[in-house]
Amino acid sequence: MTDLSPADAGFAARLAEELPADTLRPAEPRYLEEPRGHWQGQGGYVALPRSADEVARIVAACNTARVGLLPFGGGTGLVGGQVQPAGPPALILSLERMNAIRALYPEENVLVAEAGAILADIQAAATGADRLFPLSLASEGSARIGGCLATNAGGVNVLRYGNARALCLGLEAVLPDGTLWNGLQRLYKDNTGYDLRNLLIGAEGTLGVITAASLRLSPRPAATGTAMVVVESPAAALRLLGLARDIAGEAVSVFELIGRTGLDFLAEKLPQVRQPFADRPEWSVLIELGMSAGQDPMTALETIFAGALEEGLASDGVIASSEAQRAGLWAVREEIPTANRMIGAISSHDIALPLSLVPEFIDRAPEALSDFPDIRINCFGHLGDGNLHYNVFPAEGRSKSDYAGQRDAIQRAVHDLCVDMGGSFSAEHGLGRLKVADLERYGDPARLAAMRAIKRALDPQGIMNPGAVLRA
Structure with a gap:
């Protein structure tokens, strides 16, 4: 890729002359950070345009000067796509003023x-x-x-x-x-x-x-119903998904798998989050139905639960009877990532698998990680679309810093198994800078060649988010 020039004070001064006042400013720390703390961005300048025409002028100027451009949204990305830790400092471009x-x-x-x-x-x-x-x-x-x-x-x-x-x-x-x-x-x-x-x-x-x-x-759904159901295993959860869709069809909006470790982390770090079961189950699912007028989600959930009991898929469950109860069930699922961050993961994996192979992956993954015996695994995620967050944590009483030299090997073991089973090492978080090497390792050669050709054709100077997705 063509060598880039830095977005230095001279470039910023020239660009500022073409734009309304206060469009360019020194980058504040919030533009240089990402949620997991894997990278620290470089200082420099941030552009804050107010219109698409101003964005076009900024991009054109960067292209002419061969200055990298780093788009910045809400800063919530988890794979480092919004920060540039090395190389000639790029101009950060935030569209936060364009929010209409x-x-x-x-x-x-x-x-x-x-x-x-x-x-x-x-x-x-x-x-x-x-x-x-x-x-x-x-x-x-x-x-x-x-x-x-x-x-x-x-x-x-x-x-x-x-x-x-x-x-x-x-x-x-x-x-x-x-x-x-x-x-x-x-x-x-x-x-x-x-x-x-x-x-x-x-x-x-x-x-x-x-x-x-x-x-x-x-x-908007006319009526919503939410339940949390204790299931015997991920295989039972998958069969329950099929049962739910047979009964409620496309009204099944949410089907989330929750493992015991996530509930343990909640109890340890966020005890104020009320859990629905006195004995934390090994596996449970959060189900939500959104139904049209004239349909009753409570009746549908009761029918689903009765069928799950009859088929031996479930052993317990809670159906929310009020908005407060619904919010309480959702709090369990939504606060698991918060508790995860408080524990501190050694390695986090956002993976996707064919639905029918999700239970097999969950069964096989501990063996793939057998070289790392002193760990805890928190498996949870969007079972309905095959997306698991399969995250590896330190043993109780230990810190992730104790495993600093093992992170890459753990990640590779998880990703190798996932890809071998026909899955993806990136389900919903993207590639950013974190997974550039993974794309090179696992990506189909023809697809990689096409991606690089598209990049060269549209961005021959290589100014757009240099180092993200494809190696600069």
Whole structure:
């Protein structure tokens, strides 16, 4: 890749002359950090444009000067795509000022938002029109839609509604040469050649900067039902998913697998989170149904639970009878990552497997990690779409620093098994900088060659998020 120039004081001064006052400033610490603390970004400058035209001017200037550009959304990414720890310092580009809901078309089930709009604000705007924007993440109070699309974010509702890619109809974006592409259409069908929208979604800012998006909304469920069910095993959980879908069909919105270790971590670090079962089960699932008018989710959940008992899949369960009880069940699932961070993982793995092979992976993975006996495994995640968070933690009384030399070998053991079983080493968090070497190790050669060719064609200077996804 072409050597880049730094975004130094001289470049910043020249760029500032082309932009409104206060568009450029020295980068504050919040632009140089990422949630897991694996990397520390470099100091330098951050650009805060107010319009797509300003973004285009900034990108064009970086392209002309061969200065790297680092898109920054809400800073919630978990694979280091938003920080640059080495190399010539890039210009950080934050679209936080571009946060407007530009338009809302309830009759079309479409909302148009700028890339800096916070996910929770988009959800609220949809709710105000009696619609649902179903993308839901733990970080939705700070994650911005541009970053969600750039990483093709997943979350808890993928089973029913799909990930971010499935929720986007059109994009406005600035390409690496500074060209502003207006693809902000609201069409559900458009077969007019290569799909640039889907190329930019999931590219993590390496092929362009998303500035706005047309988003697909859904009807709001008339009634919601939530339950937590104790299951005998992950295999039983998978059979329960099939039973639930046979009974409730596409009303099954959420199906989350929870392992005993996650509940133990909650009890240790967040005892204020009330757990629904006196004896913490080895495996349980959180189920949520969203049903249309005239349908009763409580009756459906009771039927599902009765069927699970009859087939020997479940031994206990709780069906929420109020919004407070529903929130309590969700708190258990949502606070597991918080407890994880307080324990401190040796290595975290965001993996995907064919649904039928998830139980086999969970059975085989401890053997794959047998060279590391003094560990704890917390397995949880979105069983409905085959996405597991299979995380390895220190033994009780020990710290992750005690395992500093083992992290890479642990990660490789987990990823080797996952890929050998036809899975993916990155399900919903993207590649960023954390998984560049994994892509090189596991990626299909033809696909890698095509990706590199696309990168060279669209970004020949290599300015867009250098070092993310593909090695710079």
